[in-house]
Amino acid sequence: xxxxVFAPWEDPEEKPLIEFxxxxxxxxxxxxxxxLSLAIYSKEFFALLGPSGCGKTxxxxxxxxxxDPSEGAILLDGRxxxxxxPNRRAVNMMFQSYALFPHxxxxxxIAFGLKREGQPKDKxxxxxDEMLRLTRLxxxxxxKPHQISGGQRQRVxxxxxxxxxxxxxxxxxPLGALDRKLREETQFELMDIQEKTGTTFVIVTHDQEEAxxxxxxxxxxxxxxxxxxxxxxxxxxxxxxxxxxDFIGDVNLVRGTARARPETPSVxxxxxxxxxxxxxxxxxxxxxxxxxxxxxxxxRSAAEAALPVDPRAPQPNALGEWLHDKVLFPILGxxxxxxxxxxxxxxxxxxxxxxxxxxxxxxxxQAKPAPAHADDPDALAGGGIVxxxxxxxxxxxxxxxxxxxxxxxxxxxxxPEKVSIGKAALDMPNTLRGKVIDIAYLGxxxxxxxxxxxxxxxxxxxxxxxxxxxxxxxxEDEVWVGFSATAGVVLEE
Amino acid sequence: xxxxxxFNVTSLTLGFAFLYLPMILLVxxxxxxxxxVTVWAGFSTKWYGELLRDAExxxxxxxxxxxxxxxxxxxxxxxxxxxxxxxxxxxxxxxxLFSGMIYAPLVMPEVITGLSLxxxxxxxxxxxxxxxxxLAHTTFSMCYVSVVxxxxxxxxxxxxxxAALDLGASPFQAFRLVTLPIIAPAVISGWLLxxxxxxxxxxxxxxTTGPGATTLPxxxxxxxxxxxxPQINALSTLMIAIVAVGVITASLISKxxxxxxxxEEQAGLRxxx
Numbered sequence: 078x079x080x081x082v083f084a085p086w087e088d089p090e091e092k093p094l095i096e097f098x099x100x101x102x103x104x105x106x107x108x109x110x111x112x113l114s115l116a117i118y119s120k121e122f123f124a125l126l127g128p129s130g131c132g133k134t135x136x137x138x139x140x141x142x143x144x145d146p147s148e149g150a151i152l153l154d155g156r157x158x159x160x161x162x163p164n165r166r167a168v169n170m171m172f173q174s175y176a177l178f179p180h181x182x183x184x185x186x187i188a189f190g191l192k193r194e195g196q197p198k199d200k201x202x203x204x205x206d207e208m209l210r211l212t213r214l215x216x217x218x219x220x221k222p223h224q225i226s227g228g229q230r231q232r233v234x235x236x237x238x239x240x241x242x243x244x245x246x247x248x249x250x251p252l253g254a255l256d257r258k259l260r261e262e263t264q265f266e267l268m269d270i271q272e273k274t275g276t277t278f279v280i281v282t283h284d285q286e287e288a289x290x291x292x293x294x295x296x297x298x299x300x301x302x303x304x305x306x307x308x309x310x311x312x313x314x315x316x317x318x319x320x321x322x323d324f325i326g327d328v329n330l331v332r333g334t335a336r337a338r339p340e341t342p343s344v345x346x347x348x349x350x351x352x353x354x355x356x357x358x359x360x361x362x363x364x365x366x367x368x369x370x371x372x373x374x375x376x377r378s379a380a381e382a383a384l385p386v387d388p389r390a391p392q393p394n395a396l397g398e399w400l401h402d403k404v405l406f407p408i409l410g411x412x413x414x415x416x417x418x419x420x421x422x423x424x425x426x427x428x429x430x431x432x433x434x435x436x437x438x439x440x441x442x443q444a445k446p447a448p449a450h451a452d453d454p455d456a457l458a459g460g461g462i463v464x465x466x467x468x469x470x471x472x473x474x475x476x477x478x479x480x481x482x483x484x485x486x487x488x489x490x491x492x493p494e495k496v497s498i499g500k501a502a503l504d505m506p507n508t509l510r511g512k513v514i515d516i517a518y519l520g521x522x523x524x525x526x527x528x529x530x531x532x533x534x535x536x537x538x539x540x541x542x543x544x545x546x547x548x549x550x551x552x553e554d555e556v557w558v559g560f561s562a563t564a565g566v567v568l569e570e
Numbered sequence: 571x572x573x574x575x576x577f578n579v580t581s582l583t584l585g586f587a588f589l590y591l592p593m594i595l596l597v598x599x600x601x602x603x604x605x606x607v608t609v610w611a612g613f614s615t616k617w618y619g620e621l622l623r624d625a626e627x628x629x630x631x632x633x634x635x636x637x638x639x640x641x642x643x644x645x646x647x648x649x650x651x652x653x654x655x656x657x658x659x660x661x662x663x664x665x666x667l668f669s670g671m672i673y674a675p676l677v678m679p680e681v682i683t684g685l686s687l688x689x690x691x692x693x694x695x696x697x698x699x700x701x702x703x704x705l706a707h708t709t710f711s712m713c714y715v716s717v718v719x720x721x722x723x724x725x726x727x728x729x730x731x732x733a734a735l736d737l738g739a740s741p742f743q744a745f746r747l748v749t750l751p752i753i754a755p756a757v758i759s760g761w762l763l764x765x766x767x768x769x770x771x772x773x774x775x776x777x778t779t780g781p782g783a784t785t786l787p788x789x790x791x792x793x794x795x796x797x798x799x800p801q802i803n804a805l806s807t808l809m810i811a812i813v814a815v816g817v818i819t820a821s822l823i824s825k826x827x828x829x830x831x832x833x834e835e836q837a838g839l840r841x842x843x
Binding site for chain 1: 751
């Protein structure tokens with residue numbers, strides 16, 4: 078675990094391996110790529126993610142040399158490669174259909190590119206054998222492509238495209254044809270091979286799970302433009318637009334009008350929540366530093382915990398500081414200020430994360446002592462915004478919202494897994510009443526589709542951490558859904 | 571499937587009789603002892619023996635073979651190139667015109683083709699002989715090759731060529747090492763088709779041939795004007811045999827190619843097995 082985080086894109090000194098400079102590609106009237114600029118660094122596993130027709134395949138074909146940009150330049154290692162034919166580029170591609178040569182054996186398929194270089198025979202043989210070992214295909218060297226399984230074919234395609242040790246490997250939906258189990262295995266295999274060979278991988282996919290699993294960075298594309306480029310966790314937890322939030326994973330979009338929230342809310346100010354406000358549970362003493370080890374437990378939260386410029390962002394507490402300085406700093410290196418931070422977990426989030434989410438209070442009361450760390454109203458940070466999302470309904474509090482959005486229409490993007498559901502009022506800053514319309518039981522998780530008073534739907538997800546054949550929330554039940562004041566991301570429409 | 575009713579059996583018999591009775595009669599009488607074509611006088615293969623001793627017929631057979639091999643080979647090269655361009659070049663101005671022009675000789679009356687070639691050769695002052703017949707046969711059989719090859723290329727996965735380019739092959743290497751081996755069955759059956767077409771062509775050959783370049787069909791045609799001899803029957807039987815072998819081989823090859831292609835395409839669909 079003790080390794081520095083791989084993030085060449087944050088280093089201004091680092092030269093990109095590939096650079097798109099204001100690239101536009103037109104097919105007749107149709108603009109496939111629209112004035113796009115992008116830098117990809119050496120050894121990255123970069124994913125181009127988007128719906129079909131968004132231009133991701135065109136970008137890949139431009140990198141491979143099958144298409145030339147109409148305007149702009151593509152630089153590989155600082156040199157403009159437009160006009161260089163595909164057979165003269167240090168770029169190899171793994172095709173979506175694998176495009177294995179059906180008349181050649183596995184061995185000859187892998188050797189094809191090496192033979193074109195005119196290398197001596199023994200060198201070619203050594204390299205092919207190395208590739209066969211890397212992809213665990215030794216046994217199939219003499220077989221023809223139609224004599225092996227889909228997963229093996231996929232590995233032959235990978236071995237063939239890696240044989241020439243390209244600077245850049247392009248993967249066009251490489252796993253689309255495999256079934257789910259094999260796909261997951263292969264994803265890890267791909268990452269493993271990418272690490273072993275140190276090759277820069279660019280993968281094109283429409284499968285967001287695949288992109289998030291394998292990639293160091295993900296570019297979300299829409300209609301020939303890049304909407305957001307960031308690490309998978311930032312893309313998921315801090316999408317910059319409704320499009321990204323909606324495209325990646327499942328999301329609840331709560332539309333409404335923003336209203337600035339006082340910096341230091343009094344308890345009375347919280348009463349805007351009105352009659353449906355959660356009755357604060359018996360304010361058990363919250364040991365403030367109980368949560369601290371959790372906060373610093375992973376390098377991610379350590380890195381994200383602080384942004385000194387922003388007074389609203391949570392600061393590391395004493396224990397966190399101590400842990401960082403004495404334990405983590407020697408191992409992980411100094412915490413760098415990041416360009417884009419995830420919304421830091423609020424005390425509520427931390428508190429709720431280790432509380433059974435579906436357990437209705439009466440169960441909890443019997444089974445165990447009253448919730449140990451119920452939300453302390455004082456823990457709710459000031460500032461941010463409230464969102465009026467429906468008439469006659471209590472507004473939603475989002476302390477991570479920008480007060481400057483006051484009066485503007487906004488969308489709160491809320492991941493279902495951050496929404497709790499219970500049969501009784503939940504002890505959270507935001508609680509809404511509704512009725513269960515649908516339940517999607519997936520075994521490991523259940524997703525409840527809850528209809529709110531104004532008719533809109535909200536999805537709440539719970540992990541089924543206990544074996545129960547019957548869960549206590551069922552169709553048509555009146556329920557409460559709740560989420561913390563920082564659970565959602567506030568986006569401008 | 572329902573069994574053969576009497577109606578089916580009858581129509582099948584009549585149909586095949588209509589198609590093959592003349593040929594069966596020809597083959598039958600080629601083994602006739604008698605000099606008279608229509609009178610059966612017992613079994614004999616003596617006309618085949620006489621055929622082999624007839625220098626004129628052997629000359630004509632040699633010319634025919636030369637013409638057929640040369641013209642079908644040239645037609646295969648040109649037809650494959652034409653098919654490749656038409657399928658691969660994508661849309662370019664006049665593409666429809668070009669593909670139309672490639673297929674037009676398929677439906678063009680042979681007399682017209684022959685006559686226009688004759689006029690061309692006269693106009694260019696080219697001595698007519700084996701060379702002109704080869705040119706003429708290449709002209710019309712090229713279309714057949716191009717039809718056969720382009721139907722195969724239409725289902726050929728372009729990504730294979732792109733993969734070859736991507737791995738460092740030049741466009742010509744990509745064609746020679748990847749495309750050609752895969753479409754080879756179609757190319758071979760195109761060649762066989764062109765070969766048999768050239769073998770039995772009478773009209774165009776008689777327009778474009780000259781002294782010393784008499785092909786077998788011309789020879790047979792002129793011999794028959796002097797009366798049908800059992801020798802002609804024997805010769806025709808031999809030609810039927812050669813053409814039948816050629817056509818059957820061509821169809822077997824393309825059938826096997828189709829089966830293999832289907833299998834590979836299924837593999838291409840990447841059933842995860």
